[in-house]
Amino acid sequence: MALLQIAEPGQSTAPHQHRRAAGIDLGTTHSLVASVRSGTADTLPDMLGRHLLPSVVRYGRGVAPQVGWDALAHAAVDPANTIQSVKRLMGRGSAELEDAHLHHALVESEDSTVPRIATAAGAVSAVEVSAEILKALRARAEASLGGELAGVVITVPAYFDDAQRQATKDAARLAGLNVLRLLNEPTAAALAYGLDQRAEGVIAVYDLGGGTFDLSILRLERGVFEVLATAGDTALGGDDMDRMVGAWIAEQTGVADADAGLAVRIRHAARAAKEALSDREAVELALELGDGGTWRGTLTRETFEALIEPLLRKTLAPCRRALRDADIRTEEVADVVMVGGATRVPLVRRRVAELFGRAPHVDIDPDRVVAIGAAIQADVLAGNKPDGEMLLLDVIPLSLGLETMGGLVEKIIPRNASIPVARAQDFTTFKDGQTAMALHVLQGERELVADCRSLARFELRGIPAMVAGAARIRVTFQVDADGLLGVSAQELSTGVHAEIQVRPSYGLSDGEIERMLHDSIEHAGDDLAARALREAQVEGRRALEAVDAALDADGEAFLSPDERAAIASAREALAARVEGDGARAIKQGIEALEKAAELFVERRMNASVRAAIAGRRVDEFSQD
Secondary structure, eight states: OOOOOOOOTTSSOOTTTOOOEEEEEOOSSEEEEEEEETTEEEEOOOTTSOOOEESEEEOOTTSOOEETHHHHTTTTTSGGGEEEOGGGGTTOOTGGGGGSOOOSOEEEOTTOSSEEEOOTTOOEEHHHHHHHHHHHHHHHHHHHHTSOOSEEEEEEOTTOOHHHHHHHHHHHHHTTOOEEEEEEHHHHHHHHTTGGGSSEEEEEEEEEOSSOEEEEEEEEETTEEEEEEEEEETTOSHHHHHHHHHHHHHHHHTOSSOOHHHHHHHHHHHHHHHHHTTTOSEEEEEEEOSSSOEEEEEEEHHHHHHHHHHHHHHHHHHHHHHHHHHTOOGGGEEEEEEESGGGGSHHHHHHHHHHHTSOOBOOSOTTTHHHHHHHHHHHHHTTSOGGGOOEEEEEOSSOEEEEETTTEEEEEEOTTOEESEEEEEEEOOSSTTOOEEEEEEEESSOSBGGGSEEEEEEEEEOOOOOOTTOOOEEEEEEEOTTSOEEEEEEETTTOOEEEEEOOOTTSOOHHHHHHHHHHHHHTHHHHHHHHHHHHHHHHHHHHHHHHHHHHHHHHHHHOOHHHHHHHHHHHHHHHHHHTSSOHHHHHHHHHHHHHHTHHHHHHHHHHHHHHHHTTOOHHHHHHO
16 A cells, blocks of 8 residues: 655656755754655654654663653763753864863863763764764654655854864764755744745844854845854853753752752753743742752742843844944844744843844744755755755855964954855965975954964975065965865965865864764664664554545445454554564565455545546547
């Protein structure tokens, strides 16, 4: 009983032409995957109908990592091995993580600059943790869409720098995903709202997620969707609201030093209270203290808003900065879009409305809007809608430049330059007879090297010995559509050349990625078995749904009691096997159900044919 997918003419590509593509929102608190099906983009649920996947991974000794809801259920009892909010660690070094309010112990690897998290399964990097989340989303998408993905669009905060973007790509590579593009989250949100269909206008996207904040100013004009400016903070979000509420709860309980388990319970209670206060004026709290006692209290919306007000002020300053960079006044902004789960907080919406002088769009679920926009772009980039493609011009969030003498930074590409972009600048030698030049690539807005982010170092050798200032070295910066950087240097008189594809200091090395890919190959057999089981379960559930619908519609008309009982028996047998762990047994159950329903299918088909030809002459069919 194979299922058919029917579409109106012109609404769908032929099956052999359609390429499966998905959009992924890799979030701090939750992650989602979405795809375009039958012309509509929507997020894909798991087998229990849940669209959100908690961005949580639990590691155990000698067992496969748990991801999502299963991992979250163990957060309070096994906090040391249950990793949450890993997006805050992506592309960042140990020194940068001192203010990140981590709940996990970091260890330094002797052969890597990547900070790692200590777990029972060994030390893991943020990239490896994110790869587990992406693997779970990939499995969900392939089970829902019925085959392998041709490619994905993964969204990142607009204010993610080169290191954070490269870390995201590394995680996707480990998860076996072909990344069609990294897309800024605000741009994805605007696509989801259909704002690309406007004739023209300026759009502001306020994106406050679990761990990151972005404000982007976009302009649509003559089919070009251009990001004019972006500003934000990659370490500010709903998690910080939870932390403020958690500190208030700890103060009320009188607990000075909470153990790891109690700290997790406080954090979960704080998050639940924040979410409840979006619809209520007060919420009752109850917290097990671990010593047999229970604390009970009440948190009002007024108190909650007083706690988070300083955080919201921190989001408004980047809003004003982005407006200045774009040279846009608030009254010129036609639409304001809210993105991210933290924008459900009423105070957030009030402050944004006050700043821009208009009520923001809140029509689409703020948790799902980014994934939906990514799916729309993935469908275009996969080639399913070549006529529907529009030009997306994102920007780089921070300036890129080189170190010059005196520890200064010479900016080559300024922040908010549209990408892809290439810029070149000529430099010269500092000393007589100098035959080599060291180039230090940096990112940031400060004037001193010490205040900017180091991205890479490389050397240009073979410069002809000349007096100082005579040589001409042209340095070219190229940023691709994903916001990733390549730098080349050439001495113009001789043509000697050097280049580097910038792999940030805190990305994974090629050797580390190769080792991880080798590990994935080593376990390929287990992965294939798990995939076969998942595919069989999906096929089995589809068969159950189809037979149930057919029985409800025509069971009484075409089946005797004995025949219906036989189909019901085969159906129950298949239902039991679908919940098991044997792919072959499930397929046998499907075959048994199809055999039991053969006469039923034949009778329904014959009845459909008779109904179609009733009252028509033979010559009518000849004409057709």
